[in-house]
Amino acid sequence: MSAPLLEVRKVSRFFGGVKANLDVSFQVETGMVLGLIGPNGAGKTTLFNCITGFYPPSRGEIHFAGQRIDGKSPDQVCRLGMARTWQKVRPLAKLSVLDNVVVGALLHTISVRQAREAAREHLRAVGLQARADVLAGGLPIGERKKLEVARVLATRPRLILLDEVMGGLNARESEDLIGLILEIKKRGLTQIVIEHDMKAIVRISDRIVVLNSGEKLAEGTPKEVTSNAAVISAYLGASEGAKA
Ligand SMILES: Nc1ncnc2c1ncn2[C@@H]1O[C@H](COP(=O)(O)OP(=O)(O)O)[C@@H](O)[C@H]1O
Ligand SMILES: [Mg+2]
Incomplete structure (x- = not known):
C-alpha cells in the first residue's frame, strides 16, 4: 500500500492552559475527502493552522508527501503542495x-x-x-x-484544506460549493473539509474525523461516525438546533 499523503501523529497544540489540540492522529490518503467536524472551539481551525505551518505544534509530528513538515513555515508548506482557505x-x-x-x-x-x-x-x-x-x-x-x-x-496544490467554506451561505450557494468540492475530488486532488452542516459533510466525505475539546472523539466512514453513540451525545445532539 502506498504511504498516506498526510499523516498527523499525536499532534498537540497548547495556548497557555488551553489544550486546543491533544494527541490528535489521523491519516489522509491521496484522492480522498476527509471531513473534520466538531463543536465550536473543538480545535478544528487550530489543527489546520498546525498542518499548514501557521503554528508549530506543541508536540507531535506532521508528515506530508514523504516529508516531515511540522516546524516549516506556511510558505514552505505551500510550496510542497498544500493550500488552505x-x-x-x-x-x-x-x-x-x-x-x-x-x-x-x-x-x-x-x-x-x-x-x-x-x-x-x-x-x-x-x-x-x-x-x-x-x-x-x-x-x-x-x-x-x-x-x-x-x-x-x-x-x-495536492492537498486542499477548506475551513468552513459553506459558513454563511444560502442553500443554493452551499450546493454550488458541494458540487465544486466533488469536482475537485474528480480531478484527483485530496481535500480536508471543516464543515458544520452534517448533511453536507456526509455527502462529500469519504471519512470523517470528529474533534471534541481538542481530542479525536471518533473516526470512520460517514455512516460509522453518524451512528457513533459518543458522537451523537457530544456533537450531533448538542448542535442539532444550533447549526452554525
Ligand atoms: N491564537 C490563539 N490563542 C489562544 N487561544 C486560541 C488561539 N487559537 C485558538 N485558540 C483556542 O483554542 C481552542 C480551539 O479553537 P479553534 O481551533 O478555533 O476551534 P474550532 O475551529 O474547532 O472552532 C479554543 O478554546 C480557542 O479559544
Ligand atoms: Mg474554526
Whole structure:
C-alpha cells in the first residue's frame, strides 16, 4: 500500500492552559475527502493552522508527501503542495477578483501573462469568470468563498484544506460549493473539509474525523461516525438546533 499523503501523529497544540489540540492522529490518503467536524472551539481551525505551518505544534509530528513538515513555515508548506482557505475570508480587497487569483498562480510562474491565463481558468472552474474585473472587496459572501477556492486552486496544490467554506451561505450557494468540492475530488486532488452542516459533510466525505475539546472523539466512514453513540451525545445532539 502506498504511504498516506498526510499523516498527523499525536499532534498537540497548547495556548497557555488551553489544550486546543491533544494527541490528535489521523491519516489522509491521496484522492480522498476527509471531513473534520466538531463543536465550536473543538480545535478544528487550530489543527489546520498546525498542518499548514501557521503554528508549530506543541508536540507531535506532521508528515506530508514523504516529508516531515511540522516546524516549516506556511510558505514552505505551500510550496510542497498544500493550500488552505480561511474561516474568515480575507481577499485582497483592493485587487480585482482576477488579480487575487493571479497572486496564487505566480507561485509557479514568473510570467504574469501565464499567471493570468491560469487564473481565468480557475475562475471559470468556480463560476466566477464574469466577475473577473470586479474589486474583490465588493463581492458578496457566497462569491468570496468561491474566490477563496479559486485562489487555492491557483497554487496547484495536492492537498486542499477548506475551513468552513459553506459558513454563511444560502442553500443554493452551499450546493454550488458541494458540487465544486466533488469536482475537485474528480480531478484527483485530496481535500480536508471543516464543515458544520452534517448533511453536507456526509455527502462529500469519504471519512470523517470528529474533534471534541481538542481530542479525536471518533473516526470512520460517514455512516460509522453518524451512528457513533459518543458522537451523537457530544456533537450531533448538542448542535442539532444550533447549526452554525
Ligand atoms: N491564537 C490563539 N490563542 C489562544 N487561544 C486560541 C488561539 N487559537 C485558538 N485558540 C483556542 O483554542 C481552542 C480551539 O479553537 P479553534 O481551533 O478555533 O476551534 P474550532 O475551529 O474547532 O472552532 C479554543 O478554546 C480557542 O479559544
Ligand atoms: Mg474554526
